[in-house]
Amino acid sequence: MTNTIGCIEKADVILVTGSNTTENHPVLSASVKRAVSFRGARLIVVDPRNIKIAGFAHQRLRPNLGTDVAWINGMMHVIIKENLYDKTFVENRTAGFDELKKTVETYTPEHVEKITGIPAKQLADAARMYAEAQRGSILYCMGITQHTSGTDNVKSLANLAMLCGNLGIEGGGVNPLRGQNNVQGACDMGGLPNVFTAYQPVNSPDALKKMEGGWNVTGLSAKPGLKATEMIPAALEGKIKALYIIGENPLVSDPDLNHAEHCLKHLDFLVVQDIFLTETAKSADVVLPSACFAEKEGTFSNTERRVQRVRKAAEPPGQAKEDWKITAEISTRMGHPMSYSDTEAIFGEIRKVTPSYAGITYQRIEEEGIHWPCPNTEHPGTPVLHTAQFPIGKGKFHAVEWMPPAETADAEYPVYLTTGRVIYQYHTGTMTMKTGGLNERAPESFVEISPADGGKYGLRHGDLAEIASRRGSITARVQFSDKAADGTVFIPFHFAAAAANRLTNAALDPVSGIPEYKVCAVRLSKAA
Amino acid sequence: MSEQHQIIINGNEFSYEPGETILETARRNHIDIPTLCYLKGATPTGECRICVVEVEGARTLAASCATPAANGMIVRTESPKVVEARRLIIQLMLSSGNHNCAVRGSDSKDWTQFQLDVHQADSSSELCPVWGDCRLQDLAYRYQVSGERFPKTETVYPIESVNPFIVRDFSRCILCGRCVQACNEVQVNNAIHFGYRGASTKIIAAGDRPLKDSDCVFCGECVQACPVGALVEKDVRYRVRPRDTKKVRTTCGYCGVGCQMFLHVKDGKVVKVTGVEDVAPNYGSLCVKGRFGFDFISSPERLTVPLIKENGKFREASWDEALDLTAKKLGEIKEQHGPDSIGVLTSARITNEENYIAQKFARAVLKTNNVDHCARL
Numbered sequence: 001m002t003n004t005i006g007c008i009e010k011a012d013v014i015l016v017t018g019s020n021t022t023e024n025h026p027v028l029s030a031s032v033k034r035a036v037s038f039r040g041a042r043l044i045v046v047d048p049r050n051i052k053i054a055g056f057a058h059q060r061l062r063p064n065l066g067t068d069v070a071w072i073n074g075m076m077h078v079i080i081k082e083n084l085y086d087k088t089f090v091e092n093r094t095a096g097f098d099e100l101k102k103t104v105e106t107y108t109p110e111h112v113e114k115i116t117g118i119p120a121k122q123l124a125d126a127a128r129m130y131a132e133a134q135r136g137s138i139l140y141c142m143g144i145t146q147h148t149s150g151t152d153n154v155k156s157l158a159n160l161a162m163l164c165g166n167l168g169i170e171g172g173g174v175n176p177l178r179g180q181n182n183v184q185g186a187c188d189m190g191g192l193p194n195v196f197t198a199y200q201p202v203n204s205p206d207a208l209k210k211m212e213g214g215w216n217v218t219g220l221s222a223k224p225g226l227k228a229t230e231m232i233p234a235a236l237e238g239k240i241k242a243l244y245i246i247g248e249n250p251l252v253s254d255p256d257l258n259h260a261e262h263c264l265k266h267l268d269f270l271v272v273q274d275i276f277l278t279e280t281a282k283s284a285d286v287v288l289p290s291a292c293f294a295e296k297e298g299t300f301s302n303t304e305r306r307v308q309r310v311r312k313a314a315e316p317p318g319q320a321k322e323d324w325k326i327t328a329e330i331s332t333r334m335g336h337p338m339s340y341s342d343t344e345a346i347f348g349e350i351r352k353v354t355p356s357y358a359g360i361t362y363q364r365i366e367e368e369g370i371h372w373p374c375p376n377t378e379h380p381g382t383p384v385l386h387t388a389q390f391p392i393g394k395g396k397f398h399a400v401e402w403m404p405p406a407e408t409a410d411a412e413y414p415v416y417l418t419t420g421r422v423i424y425q426y427h428t429g430t431m432t433m434k435t436g437g438l439n440e441r442a443p444e445s446f447v448e449i450s451p452a453d454g455g456k457y458g459l460r461h462g463d464l465a466e467i468a469s470r471r472g473s474i475t476a477r478v479q480f481s482d483k484a485a486d487g488t489v490f491i492p493f494h495f496a497a498a499a500a501n502r503l504t505n506a507a508l509d510p511v512s513g514i515p516e517y518k519v520c521a522v523r524l525s526k527a528a
Numbered sequence: 529m530s531e532q533h534q535i536i537i538n539g540n541e542f543s544y545e546p547g548e549t550i551l552e553t554a555r556r557n558h559i560d561i562p563t564l565c566y567l568k569g570a571t572p573t574g575e576c577r578i579c580v581v582e583v584e585g586a587r588t589l590a591a592s593c594a595t596p597a598a599n600g601m602i603v604r605t606e607s608p609k610v611v612e613a614r615r616l617i618i619q620l621m622l623s624s625g626n627h628n629c630a631v632r633g634s635d636s637k638d639w640t641q642f643q644l645d646v647h648q649a650d651s652s653s654e655l656c657p658v659w660g661d662c663r664l665q666d667l668a669y670r671y672q673v674s675g676e677r678f679p680k681t682e683t684v685y686p687i688e689s690v691n692p693f694i695v696r697d698f699s700r701c702i703l704c705g706r707c708v709q710a711c712n713e714v715q716v717n718n719a720i721h722f723g724y725r726g727a728s729t730k731i732i733a734a735g736d737r738p739l740k741d742s743d744c745v746f747c748g749e750c751v752q753a754c755p756v757g758a759l760v761e762k763d764v765r766y767r768v769r770p771r772d773t774k775k776v777r778t779t780c781g782y783c784g785v786g787c788q789m790f791l792h793v794k795d796g797k798v799v800k801v802t803g804v805e806d807v808a809p810n811y812g813s814l815c816v817k818g819r820f821g822f823d824f825i826s827s828p829e830r831l832t833v834p835l836i837k838e839n840g841k842f843r844e845a846s847w848d849e850a851l852d853l854t855a856k857k858l859g860e861i862k863e864q865h866g867p868d869s870i871g872v873l874t875s876a877r878i879t880n881e882e883n884y885i886a887q888k889f890a891r892a893v894l895k896t897n898n899v900d901h902c903a904r905l
Contacts, residue, residue, distance in 0.1 A: 005785065005809045026715075026747060026815035028785045033716035145904075178784025180876035182883070186901045189883035191874040193897050197884065202897050217892045221867065225890075225897030229904060231871040240871050240898070242861045244854075246886055247875030248902050269857045276829055286854050287842065289831035290878075292824070293781035294791055294798055298879030300779045302786025304809065310879055313776035313791040314798055314825065318832025319847060323875075323882040326851075327889050333855035336893045338885070346881040368807055369786070423745055426782055426817055434824035437692025437762075438817070441746070514904040 002385040003137065003173030004304045004371065009035045010171030013133035017046040017157070018068070018143020018518075021053045023423040025141075025177050028303075029053060032139070042133065044126050046071065047143060048418065049448075049490060050483045059126040062485055063116040065416050066147055066405030066519040072156035073402065074112030075127035076163055077104045084131035086165030093389070094162050096397035103399035115402060131164050135171030142179060142420070146517040148406045150509040155398040162395050168386040178303035180427070181293070185301035188357070188372070189350070193225035197354040214353040227513035229254070229506070235263045242269040244330075246323055247290065251279040252428035252496050255515035256471045256506035273326055276430045279496055290323045291316035298324075298343045299365070301372070305382075307360050308369035405519040406507035409487070413469060413521035415453065416488040417503060420518075425494040432494075445498035446479040448490040449524070454480055457524045464527035467491065469520055472502035475527045489524070493517070536602045550592035550603055551579055561605050562614070562667055564755050565704035566593040569811070570713040576704045578617055578667065582607045589613055615673045621664055622675025625683050626699035627756075629656045629665050642680065649687070649699065656700070656757050657765045663755035664702060685730055691740040693820050694751055695765050696731075701758035703729055707750035714753075715813060719744040746816040752802055761800060761820070768792070768799045777804055780818045781877065787814055797826045858894065867895040874901045 008014065008031040021029035035041035036056045045057040054060045063071050079085050080101055090097050109120035116123075130136050138161055144153045158167075158174050166172035178184050190197040200207035203222045212220055226234055232254060234240040243264075254260040264270060264283055272284035275292045293300075295316040301307045316322070324346065328338035340346050344362050351358050359374035359381075370381035386395070409416055424442035426432040433439055447465055459465050461480040466473055467489070476491060476498045484490060493500040505520040533543050537554055544553040549572065554561050565576040574591035581592045584602035589610060592603075604610065621627075628646040647653050659665065668674070683699035703722075708731060711720045719742050723732030734742035751759045773792040780787040788804035801819050805812035824830075834850035835842040845853075861869055872894070874886035883901070890899035 022745075025783055025785055026745065027787055027810050027813045027818075030715045030813060034713075037716055038713070180784060180902070181779070181781050181786065182878065182880065183784055183876040183901075183903045185880040186874060186876045186878075186883045187903055189880050190887040190891075191883045191899060191901045192903075193900050196887075196891075202891075211891070215888065215892045219895060220891055221895055221897050223868075223897060225868070225899060226871060227904070228873055228900040228902060231873070231898060231900070234871075239869065241865050241869040242858055243871045243873065244858070245873040246882075247877045248873045250873070250902075253902060268861060271854050271857075275824075275831060276827075277831060277835075281831075284835075285837050285857075286845075286850050287831065287835040287837075288850060288854070289833060292830075293877075293879075294778065294822075294825045296879065298881045300781075300786060301880060302779070302809065303784035304786075306786060306809065307880070308779045308786050308788065309777075311776050311778045313778065313793050314796055317826070317830045319834070320830065320832055321847075323878045324885045327882070327885045329847075329851050330855050330858070331889050331893050333851055334859050334893055338889075343879065343881040346884060350880065350884050424816060426821070431781075431824040432817060432821050434827040434829065435821045436823070437746075438821055440692045441816075512904060 001173060001175035001177075001304045002167060003170070003175055004383045005031055007171050007173060007384065008032055008137055008139070009039060011035060011041055011133075011135050011137035012171065013042040013044065013130055013136045015044045015046065015130055015136065015138045016053055017138070017140050018145070019139055019141035019177055020047070020049070020051045020143070020420055021139065021141075021177070022051070024179060024421050026423060028177065032056070042129050044129060048485050048488055050485070059122065059129060061118045061122060061126055063118050065418055065488060066149070067116040067402065068144060068147070068153040069149055069156050069400055069402040070107065070112050070115040071118055071123060072153070072160055073104045073107035074109055074116070074123050075130065076100070076160055077107045078109060078124045078127035079131040079163060080104065082128070084128065085163045089165030090163065093395055094397060095394040096399065099399045100159060100163075100397040103401065130160070135169060136161070136164055136166040137171060137173055137175060138166070139175045139177060141177045143518055145176070145512070145514050147514070147519065148507050148509050148516045149403050150514045151511040152400040152403070155400055158395075159397050162397065167395065168384065168388070170384060173384070176303070181302075182300040184303060184305060185299070185307075188301055188354070193227055197350065198356045211353060214349075229508055229513045229515055232260050232263045235266050238266065241267060243267055244271050244273070245280060246273045246327070247275070249274075249278040249280045249428040249430060251283065252499055252501065253493070255501055255504040255517060257499055257501045258472045259506065273323060275320070278428070278430055288326050289318065289320035290326060291320050295320075296322045296343070299347065302369070305371045306369035307357065307365055307372060309362065309365055406516050407505050407519065407521050409521045413523050415522050415524055417467070417469065417520050417522045418488060418490050418518045419493045419500045419504060420490065421494065422492045425492065427494065428496065429494040445474070445476040445492060445495035445500070447476045447524070448479050448481045448484050450482075450484040450486045451480045452486045453484070453489070453524070454478065458526055459524060466525050466527045467503060467522050469503040469505075469522045471505070474498040474500070474502050489522070532599050534599060535597045538603070538605055544597040548597050550581060550590070550595050550597050550601075553597045554592065554605060559605060561592050562670070563593060564663055564667070564702065565706055567706050567709045567714070567753060570709040573705055573709070576617065576702070578614055580610055580613050581605045582610050611671065614667070615671045618664070618667050618671055618673050619675060619677045621702045622668060622673070623678035624681040625701065626650070626697070627656065627664065627675060629659050629662070649683070652766045654766055657760050658757035659769070661770045662757060681727075684728060688738055689762065690738045691746070693746045693762055693816070694739060694748065695760050695762050696739070697758050697760070698730060700756050701731060702756055703731070704755060706753040706755060707731060707759060710749040710753035715747050715749045717743060717745055717747065720750065746820065747814065748816070748819040749813055752812060764800050768794055773799065780814070782817045782821070785809060787818055789814060789818060791822070798822050862894060868898060870894050870896055871898040874899060876901050876903060
């Protein structure tokens with residue numbers, strides 16, 4: 001997030017899109033609900049599903065799946081045409097406005113209505129609502145990113161925020177909501193194929209030299225590596241021979257699972273380090289038992305870049321060990337001794353090679369976490385990014401055109417499928433499904449469908465339906481819901497027994513490598 | 529000269545921020561005014577009147593949680609009038625419902641019958657499930673009162689326990705309304721409200737249906753807000769007492785909000801989770817997963833020993849054997865097919881320190897940048 005969670009309650013208008021906030025970030029959603037209920041903030045929710053947070057909205061926009069760039073461009077069209085944009089901000093802080101203006105010129109509300117299904121007047125009203133506010137906050141999640149156009153979607157939201165001068169101010173911002181406890185930290189720490197810690201590019205000779213010095217090694221590779229979604233197919237091609245997987249369960253979470261399973265079978269060696277024998281661990285050659293969050297010391301970085309302490313409350317079961325100890329042991333046995341007295345010693349090394357973490361110490365975050373960047377121990381941290389300027393100087397508008405999703409509905413597969421989570425389960429369920437009460441609330445997979453579609457495909461509430469895509473098929477119980485739009489169904493991806501990802505499309509965003517989990521085409525029938 | 533903002537509390541002068549209540553000014557200056565219904569951040573209701581104080585010149589005692597501080601105001605927080613009022617309120621609360629801790633009073637003849645009745649209603653032979661962790665009990669001790677002064681009022685509504693997480697014991701509810709505010713003003717789930725009227729008042733969900741059939745999403749904010757034993761975690765009730773546990777503060781392991789939480793540990797096992805109040809980002813709030821989804825930690829399905837697959841089947845192995853095999857295999861593959869033939873998937877679930885070590889391993893030891901995690905999934 002460019003801003004903090006606390007900032008949400010300072011906003012005059014909040015635009016939530018592609019985030020089922022009350023189910024996936026319940027505590028953060030309370031900030032949105034409080035802002036609207038008690039502080040007079042306006043709320044715009046843009047989501048194909050009629051989700052709970054939409055019940056608090058002053059404007060509910062329900063676009064067709066995969067049409068985000070179109071509605072965002074449409075809003076900017078209205079804002080520019082009606083002169084509602086922040087001219088001072090655009091002039092002083094941004095570049096590329098003319099090109100943006102030219103691109104969005106064709107996105108009239110009437111044209112956008114044809115693409116997105118959002119009534120032209122409603123789009124214009126929402127655009128005015130966002131633009132006329134002093135402080136506008138945008139919250140988004142995987143509903144924006146998990147598309148072949150994910151990067152373009154994010155760029156478009158950034159365009160919209162810059163156009164209205166909503167960056168670098170309290171109560172503003174472009175705020176992605178991180179779905180996992182330490183996604184932010186994993187990225188910050190260089191758990192990405194193209195960057196070291198703090199996003200220092202691997203192909204920058206300076207950064208490379210610095211890391212070689214810091215680690216006292218030579219010969220680091222300057223070639224960006226493969227993304228997770230590229231490694232799996234690379235196994236099939238024989239380019240990847242071995243995978244070391246720590247605490248991930250791609251055999252439920254990856255798109256087009258049947259294909260992913262097939263790919264992993266081609267590996268010469270698979271080692272999985274996890275707290276449970278997950279679907280992925282079952283196909284490993286070696287399984288290493290690790291400690292869970294309650295059994296270790298360390299830090300997590302949350303969605304607002306706040307580095308917070310993790311503390312040990314219990315002993316790991318049996319012989320299970322902390323993940324860092326296991327990795328360090330493998331390293332040592334490969335002839336590269338790695339030894340640290342404790343996690344604080346590792347954090348000390350992180351601070352040396354990671355400018356944005358340099359000023360953070362365990363002592364400083366004992367009571368309350370600090371937002372990076374925090375370059376030195378006197379620095380208070382940075383709750384709001386880009387207050388004076390952007391890292392690249394002026395913020396660049398990226399004029400983007402709308403592109404349709406990789407797969408569209410047709411005669412054979414006439415219904416759209418989108419996927420996500422439910423409040424009572426988490427990701428692939430390895431953790432939440434151990435709590436009986438959560439399973440009682442959300443026991444099994446389901447397909448959420450509008451009653452009208454039910455009628456169309458001969459399905460009743462409670463029936464077992466077969467849902468098939470070009471890649472596979474699953475069986476799930478039909479749940480009639482007014483959340484569903486006609487022509488679009490939703491299936492949660494938690495349940496391995498009816499894994500939604502047997503259906504999803506592995507088409508990737510060309511830049512980020514994110515799969516298009518949010519759109520594919522399926523057909524529905526009553527299960528035999 | 530700027531306007532003065534001075535108030536005198538118990539003979540000492542304090543300055544207050546305009547808009548601040550007497551209670552807020554007092555608390556900021558470490559003067560302890562007891563409260564029951566007051567919930568920080570929510571609208572003060574003055575419902576329970578335990579926080580009453582004497583304001584010089586005022587005809588009646590004032591609820592300090594709902595009375596703004598004013599210039600020149602002279603306030604006494606523990607005067608005889610105040611203490612007498614508080615004692616009366618506590619006595620009334622104790623006389624209504626199953627407050628079967630010792631403070632109910634043990635001298636009267638009906639004590640035994642009362643205990644037996646409560647045990648039957650509760651299916652437990654122990655004293656109140658929140659004994660030792662109850663604001664009402666604390667106050668009864670502080671003001672040395674028992675519930676004997678008034679005849680016991682019978683409980684109207686039975687216990688509700690038909691959901692997996694929260695037991696609602698209306699017999700111990702003092703109708704302070706903290707749960708209602710926690711639900712409506714803090715989490716804004718708008719699931720519970722005051723229902724009925726007068727002596728029949730009850731906290732109800734969805735027109736008086738069980739929580740499981742209402743808008744409740746089991747965040748447990750109400751449980752954390754309840755000052756007495758009316759709302760208790762189902763798995764904790766009569767099983768876990770605060771004296772048997774130690775609390776460890778940590779960061780939640782589910783979504784990216786990073787809620788600050790206490791893990792309550794009994795005999796080496798996490799048995800309860802509560803939110804850390806007064807600290808960002810969550811200020812005490814949690815969701816159903818964070819508060820109730822901790823059984824996985826001590827699940828019997830946890831991996832406890834390294835496993836090696838032989839002929840398609842796993843067998844248990846020693847750490848030495850498993851680590852040697854892993855190091856040998858990765859070494860051989862690197863040798864034969866080059867560093868880029870190996871990939872490392874690190875994790876959004878593990879710590880920063882562990883992610884750092886994992887990517888360092890990939891880059892400095894394997895010499896490949898094939899390292900990623902599930903940020904995209």
